Amino acid sequence: MATNRTFTMIKPDAVKNGHIGNILKDINDGGFKIIAMKYTHLNAETAGQFYAVHKERPFYKDLVEFMSSGAIVAAILEKDNAVADFRTLIGATNPAEAAEGTIRAKYAKSIDANAVHGSDSDENAEIEGNFFFSSLERFA
Numbered sequence: 001m002a003t004n005r006t007f008t009m010i011k012p013d014a015v016k017n018g019h020i021g022n023i024l025k026d027i028n029d030g031g032f033k034i035i036a037m038k039y040t041h042l043n044a045e046t047a048g049q050f051y052a053v054h055k056e057r058p059f060y061k062d063l064v065e066f067m068s069s070g071a072i073v074a075a076i077l078e079k080d081n082a083v084a085d086f087r088t089l090i091g092a093t094n095p096a097e098a099a100e101g102t103i104r105a106k107y108a109k110s111i112d113a114n115a116v117h118g119s120d121s122d123e124n125a126e127i128e129g130n131f132f133f134s135s136l137e138r139f140a
């Protein structure tokens, strides 16, 4: 059964390129409510932990290096059917294949620097939200 929360990061490329405001506007316009949010950064260790599920993939080392290369914005978002609807809002992993109007189509430059992260399941949304936020840091 679909639950109502997902987790996102605005990645270092989008932060560096000045897209935080536009991406948050798209998230709000998409009907998502922000439950928790922080401007922070990952280092090699914490990025490695966050993306541990990909550690056997050929792009893992580059992914960890990229995700620890600058500031990010982490947030927990709420909406009915949040995980699937958010992945629709952000578009395909490769921005060249992302549908017109999606966040990655508008703000991402490449498959590795692809502007935003979105959880891929309810279970991972919970794990990823807990990775960044304690219960004291959530609105509800």
Ligand code: ATP
Residues within 6 Å of the ligand: 054, 059, 063, 092, 093, 111, 112, 113, 114, 116, 117, 118, 119, 120
């Ligand atoms: P994310 O988990 O960041 O929301 P995703 O779920 O669309 O993205 P995943 O398969 O989980 O895609 O891959 C995680 C991240 O690893 C991607 O967002 C992308 O930055 C990077 N990545 C995935 N595939 C490749 C690839 N073939 N080459 C380079 N980087 C890749």
Ligand code: MG
Residues within 6 Å of the ligand: 118, 119, 120
């Ligand atoms: Mg993923």
